[in-house]
Amino acid sequence: QVQLVESGGGLVQPGGSLRLSCAASGFTFSSYAMRWVRQAPGKGLEWVSTITSSGRTTFYADSVKGRFTISRDNPKNTLYLQMNSLKPDDTAVYYCTKPGEDPGGQGTQVTVSS
Numbered sequence: 662q663v664q665l666v667e668s669g670g671g672l673v674q675p676g677g678s679l680r681l682s683c684a685a686s687g688f689t690f691s692s693y694a695m696r697w698v699r700q701a702p703g704k705g706l707e708w709v710s711t712i713t714s715s716g717r718t719t720f721y722a723d724s725v726k727g728r729f730t731i732s733r734d735n736p737k738n739t740l741y742l743q744m745n746s747l748k749p750d751d752t753a754v755y756y757c758t759k760p761g762e763d764p765g766g767q768g769t770q771v772t773v774s775s
Contacts, residue, residue, distance in 0.1 A: 663687040663765070665757050670769030677747050681769055683740040683757030691735040696760050697742050699753035700768075707753070710742065711760060724750070747773045 669681040681697070696711040710731040711720045719731050730743040740757050752773050756764035 665764075665766045667755060667757055667766055667769040670755060670771045672772045672774065673747055674775050675748060675773055677773070678743070678745045679747065679771060681742040681744065681755055681757075681771075683742075685738045685740065685757075690733075690738040693759050695733065695740045695757060697731060697740075697755060697757055698764065699751075699755045699771075701750075701753040704753075706756075706764070709755070712740070744771070747771075749773045 664686045666684045667681060669679060671679060673679055692714055694711055694713050697709040698706050699709050700706050707722070709722055709725055710729060712731045712733055716733045716735070721729060728744065728746045732741045733739065742755065744751065751771060754768040754770050756766060756768040758764050
């Protein structure tokens, strides 16, 4: 079955960096666009970024543009999110999903605080 396992979150100070990973299995990863979404405490899901199946084209929410970089390694079935210049507003649980699908994994917690 489809499995997406997020990792790499943690506690970081404002201005710091983290790199999230998402290990995919149970489907042909290289055939699908993928995205990152996040959910802050008490709020709904927010789209963060999408990458096409080839990795050649990426899209970002205005709130993260210029700070976050999405990438993928198709032979390793892994999706990444490099997050730089982190802000307290980036605090959330981050999930990877196929576009149009709800998160199915546990996500990874990112907390930005001094």
